[in-house]
Amino acid sequence: MGRAKRNDGSNLSSEALDALRSSVSGKVVxxxxxxxxxxxxxxxxxxRMHIKEANIIVLPESEEDVSATIKFVAEHNLDVSISSxxxxxxxxxxxxxxxxxxxKLRQVRIDEENMTAVVQGGCTAGEVESAAEAVGLRPVMGAVNATGCGGITTGGxxxxxxxQHGLVADNLLAARVALADGRIVVASDEENQDLFWGIRGGGSNFGLVTEFTYKLHKADPEIYSGFFMLPADKADAYFELMNTLYQDYIMKSNGKFACIGFVAAVGGNIAPGFLVWYDGPEEEAKKFVQPIIDLGPVYPGSGAHMQRHTESTDWAHFEKLFPPAYNRIVGTSTQMSYPLSADILKKTAQEFKAVVxxxxxxxxxxxxxxxxxxxxxIASVPLDATAYANRREGCMIAADFIWDKEELDKEVxxxxxxxxxxxxxxxxxxxEQRGIADVGTHVAATTLYALITDGDEKLVSVFGPNIGRMKELKKKYDPNVMWDKWYPVDPDV
Structure with a gap:
């Protein structure tokens, strides 16, 4: 007998909505x-491609509110989403x-002595970074600070x-998780170890995380970061530099030098550039970016400088690159083994330009x-240690197609x-490539980074050989598939 289809709550009675309001201290919209x-x-x-007119929005002010809301969802078999x-x-x-x-759940508590942060589920990465930086510590978060802790942690x-320190999920020490029946449980290496395994890479498949406890790291507040933009006639040399940059600089920096190549298609040309980040003083950093400068000339106004780590992740810097009207986005990603094929990179850039x-x-x-x-x-951690299955050494190739007109959604x-x-x-x-996803310290069957995707990829592309264990966990923690918005695992398929 199949599961009943979840409903959108549009036919709930006023009595039911009043019961919801009376069960929570937070706002019900x-x-x-x-x-x-x-x-x-x-x-x-x-x-903005994913703006949907929800029928009910609950803004919990406590774990008890979260629990009561989940019980309401279960009672009425509602379609439910988690917003962080x-x-x-x-x-x-x-x-x-x-x-x-x-x-409304945005508290951050820093334990300076034990180098940990206890973070409520509605926090953004930037809020955790700022609180930790104030006492000379640093969490592992993403490249931009606007992301919610919930998505970036449970997604890997x-x-x-x-x-230097692995995934965000690898720095998670414990979590408080609201299950599909409304119970709040602790997940850690000591309690509910199977759930702890699942929430580190399995997304929201097993519950809603109301609180994270992260390991923090000692760090100087300032790093060296910025963009280097190069002229279009340097595109071939740009792609041919990448193996040298990776092998002789990035891999010899003890994890301190991070570099991402960016390519735009402007006026029919390939416009190349690099985002660089170095965890150390400027005189050291400049040695690592020298090959980029030598490609030159870099565009006036581009370059890097010393700044606080929290400045380097500030989404406001990145947002300036996109006019406000351009807010419809699809991300897609894959992987390539080293040494990189300059020919494939050049063809990829040309194909990207053709789409634009x-x-x-x-x-x-x-x-x-x-x-x-x-x-x-990341690859040094065994593949079966967490639900996150993309543990391989290689180069991620990703594309953000960004546009401004709703009528282009389907085509783009x-x-x-x-x-x-x-x-x-x-x-x-x-x-020369040894398979799209079978290289690394631990063999992984994934072909993408699940947080830069359109959400419709096959589960094997996200979870690889960990799917079997995830199905068992889904049967245990969410057999009726309440949590079905981020690569939902069906326990019966």
Whole structure:
């Protein structure tokens, strides 16, 4: 007998809604009943392609509120979404039913002596970074501070500190998790170890995390970071530099030097550049960026300087690169083994340019990323140690297609899939490549980074050989598949 289809809550009686309101201390916002000026900001998202008009939004002010809301969801078999930072590519924080919006749960407590942070589930990465930096400590978070701790931690989480300290999930010490029956349990190496395994890479498949406890690291507050933009006629030399940059600089920096190549398509040309980040003093950093400067000339105004780590992750810097109207985004990613094929990189850039050239006035802020960061620390963890299955040394190639018109949604989504399918084919066919996803300290069957995707990829591409164990966990913790927004695992399929 199959599970009953979840409903969007639009037919709930006023008595049921009153019961929900009386069971929580936080706000309950109902579409069509609450003022529009209150409702509309709550459904806004970073990626406007995934704005959905939820019928009910609950803003819990405590774990008890979260628990009561989940029990209400279960009682009425509602479609439910979890909203934390709302900064996602594939839109799992959006839905038409009930949204549990954690924005009121934002406390950060730093234990300076034990070098830990206890963080409520609605916090953003930037809030944790700022609190830790104030006492000379640093958490492992992503490359930008606008992401919610919930998504980046349960999804794995790669940042510029990962070469030194691993994934965001690898720095998780414990979590408090609200299960599908409303119970709140602790997940750690000592308690509910199977759940702890699942929430480190398995996303929201097993519950809603109300609180994270992270390991922190001693660090100087200042790092060296910035963008180096190069002229279009340096594109070939740019791609040919990448193996040298990776092997002779990044991999010899003890995890301190992080570098990502960026490619834009402007005026029919390939416009290359690098985002650099060095965890150390400027005189050291300049030795590592020298090969980039030698490609020169770098564009006036581009370059790097010493700044606080929290400045380097500030989303406001990145947001300036995108005019406000360009807020519809699809991300897609794959991987390539080292040494990189300069020929494939050049063909990838040309294919990227071809997609942008279909609608240059609508897609010109799109970017191609060639991630040269050191993944050996991530790959050193056994594949079956956590649900996160993308533990391999290699180069991530990702693309953000960004546009401004809703009517282009379907076309650009299809173009993005076609683009990455072609890139994967080139990688697979290259005799120097040892398979698209079978290289590394631990063999992984994944072909993408799940936090930069459109959300429709096959589960094997996300979880690889860990799927079997995840199905068993789903049967135990969420047999009726309440949590179904981020690569949902079906225990019966």
């Amino acid at each position: 109902v579409k069509g009943q609450s003022p529009e000026e209150e409702y509309r900001p709550l459904i806004e998202r970073w990626n 930072g709302r900064h996602t590519y594939s839109g799992p924080s959006s839905g038409y039913g009930l949204i549990i919006d954690l924005r 989480g790669i940042g510029n500190l990962s070469a 050239s279909r609608h240059p006035e609508n897609l010109f802020v799109s970017k191609l990323m060639i991630d040269l960061r050191d993944y050996s620390k 989504m299809q173009a993005a899939k076609g683009f990455m399918s072609q890139v994967r084919t080139w990688v697979k066919e290259d005799g």
